[in-house]
Amino acid sequence: xxxxxxxxxxxxxxxxxxxxxxxxxxxxxxxxxxxxxxxxxxxxxxxxxxxxxxxxxxxxxxxxxxxxxxxxxxxxxxxxxxxxxxxxxxxxxxxxxxxxxxxxxxxxxxxxxxxxxx
Amino acid sequence: xxxxxxxxxxxxxxxxxxxxxxxxxxxxxxxxxxxxxxxxxxxxxxxxxxxxxxxxxxxxxxxxxxxxxxxxxxxxxxxxxxxxxxxxxxxxxxxxxxxxxxxxxxxxxx
Numbered sequence: 039x040x041x042x043x044x045x046x047x048x049x050x051x052x053x054x055x056x057x058x059x060x061x062x063x064x065x066x067x068x069x070x071x072x073x074x075x076x077x078x079x080x081x082x083x084x085x086x087x088x089x090x091x092x093x094x095x096x097x098x099x100x101x102x103x104x105x106x107x108x109x110x111x112x113x114x115x116x117x118x119x120x121x122x123x124x125x126x127x128x129x130x131x132x133x134x135x136x137x138x139x140x141x142x143x144x145x146x147x148x149x150x151x152x153x154x155x156x
Numbered sequence: 157x158x159x160x161x162x163x164x165x166x167x168x169x170x171x172x173x174x175x176x177x178x179x180x181x182x183x184x185x186x187x188x189x190x191x192x193x194x195x196x197x198x199x200x201x202x203x204x205x206x207x208x209x210x211x212x213x214x215x216x217x218x219x220x221x222x223x224x225x226x227x228x229x230x231x232x233x234x235x236x237x238x239x240x241x242x243x244x245x246x247x248x249x250x251x252x253x254x255x256x257x258x259x260x261x262x263x264x265x266x
Contacts (some may be wrong), residue, residue, distance in 0.1 A: 039185065041199075046213055051211040058171055071254060080162075080258030081200075131254075143188060143246050145254060 042148035044130050050154045051120055058149045059115040063132030070113050071133075071145065072105055076126040087113060089137075120155045127152050158183050160245050162257035169188075169233050170265050177228040177260045181241030192256075195239045202248055203228075203241070204211040213237070217250040233264045 043062040051057050054071070063070050072084040083097040087107045102120075107113040118122055129147040169175055181187060182241060190202040206219040207220040216221045217228045226243060243257040 072258070083256065086253060097224065131200075139161040143242075143248075144190075144202050144205070145192075149199055 041147050042130055042132050044128075044148035044151050046151060047149065048152045048154075050108065052156055053122060054119055056118045057120055057153065058154070059106040059117075059128050061115070061132075061148060063089065063111065063113070063130070064146055065107045065111075067132035067134050067146070069109060070111070071131040072115050073129040073131065074099075074126045075129055075130060075150065079126075081129070083117070117153075120153075122155050125153055125155045147152030157199055158245065158255050160243050160255050160257040162241075162260050164260045165258070166261045168263045168264065168265060171235055172232050175233045175237070175262065175264075176228045177243075178240050178245075179226045179228065179257060181224050181226065181243075181245050183224075183245055183247070185247075185249045187219075189217075189219055190244045191215070191226075191228050191244065192238050192242045192244055194242070197261060200219055200242070217262065233262075235264045235266060238262055238264045 043065055045060045049057055062120055068089055071086040073085055074082040085092055085105050086136050089110045090107050092126045102118045105115045111135055127150040130148045133145050161180045162179055183212050189206040192200050193203040194200045204210055215228055215230045219226050240259050240261050241258045245255045247253045
């Protein structure tokens with residue numbers, strides 16, 4: 039596709055339910071990142087992938103959060119037993135490659151998924 | 157610890173006034189630094205990166221390794237510059253993890 043695609047764009051769920059957020063990176067981009075953007079909190083790093091592996095999961099807020107990436111492409115962020123404090127915009131970004139060539143480190147962001155937990 | 161600090165959550169300036177959005181970083185190696193911008197109802201996007209030494213939309217940013225700063229500057233603010241600005245550091249020591257600051261909202265007043 040032309041850009042990073044995220045779905046759904048909006049998700050309203052009840053407290054305690056599980057949700058899955060999807061990210062389709064730009065074709066050929068091997069690096070994929072998940073962030074959370076909360077009002078007044080800026081951009082919070084969650085996890086990133088090099089290909090299908092996640093070298094750094096340190097940003098995941100709790101064990102209710104998990105993410106996977108298959109085929110070096112699509113990624114899914116899953117939040118189990120959602121809580122009201124999970125309400126935020128979840129952003130996905132991709133970049134061409136991890137390398138010393140700086141142009142490849144530019145991140146391209148999706149439009150985000152706005153999650154509301156009632 | 158690697159960190160990016162943007163001390164101002166909100167910066168308001170009048171149209172035509174100079175703008176400086178502050179960014180300081182903590183990093184042990186040779187950093188790659190970026191400014192990203194998010195205009196209202198638009199996606200977060202790259203504004204500029206330090207190695208390019210370019211001016212985008214009148215904005216420039218100089219990497220000062222002595223002061224570990226990468227402040228974003230524009231001599232004359234325009235109303236269309238109103239947006240959320242994020243300073244970011246790319247860890248090139250091997251992980252290529254991105255570290256973002258908490259962002260500064262710039263409001264340019266007419």
